[in-house]
Amino acid sequence: MSEYLEPGDLVIFYRTGYRHWTVYSYDDQVISFTDDGWIREVDFEVAQENSQVAWQSDPSPFSREEIIRRARSKLGYQNFGRFNTLLNNYEHFAKWCRYNEVQSSQAKTEWATFGSAILAALGVATAGAVAVGAVAATTIVAAASVANATLSSSTYKHRNTGEEKKIFKRSKDPRKRYIN
Structure with a gap:
């Protein structure tokens, strides 16, 4: 397989559940x-681990030597940052070396799957909240109707005389407590 490859090509090893990208x-x-x-x-054979192999050798803004130099410049521990399946993985590194773009189709797929799961969960929760909200709203409207009926049937007239009660408002003047 490696006889078809040229320095700077991206090599993809298909492993169970993910693709391992290398330069x-x-x-x-x-x-x-x-x-x-x-x-x-x-070694290529060590990295292959009985995986199926594919490669990319499409045009790059860098020469093959520059791609290798970029990859080798990061040799060592955490020189490309901390590994993270979604934010900084094998594909991010390989594509940075070849294209100067930190992106991963695998991560995009994972984010989409994760986002769909979150939205689905929120949809279920929202549907439940809407149902609870509808019951609560119905209860509130019913309570408001009862209160309104009670208040409208209540009289603002004086109990004994039948005359209308005066409604007093608080005065802003501290010397007067109420105004007519």
């Missing part, structure tokens, strides 16, 4: 970002 260097070596945070140059 092909020279002499059957690949430069790999590992999930323990290391960037290492390892």
Whole structure:
């Protein structure tokens, strides 16, 4: 397989549940970002681990030598940052080396799946809240109707004389407590 590859090509190893992206260097070596945070140059056969292999050799803004130089400049522990499946993974590293773009189609898929799950959960919760809200709103409206009926049937007339009661308002003047 490695006889088809040229330095700077992106090599993708299809593993169970994910794709491991690397940069092909020279002499059957690949430069790999590992999930323990290391960037290492390892043998192609070691990285392959009985995986199916694909590669990308489409146009890059960098020469093949520059792609390898960029990848090798990050060799060591956490020189490309802390590994994170969604935010900083194998594909982010490989595409940064070749295209100077930190992106991952796998991460986009995971974010979309995660987002859909969150929205679905919120939808269920919202549907429940709407149902509870509808019951609560019905209860509030019924209580308001009862209160309104009670108040409208109540009289503002004096009990004994039948004359209308005067409604007093508080005065802003501290010397007067109420105004007519």
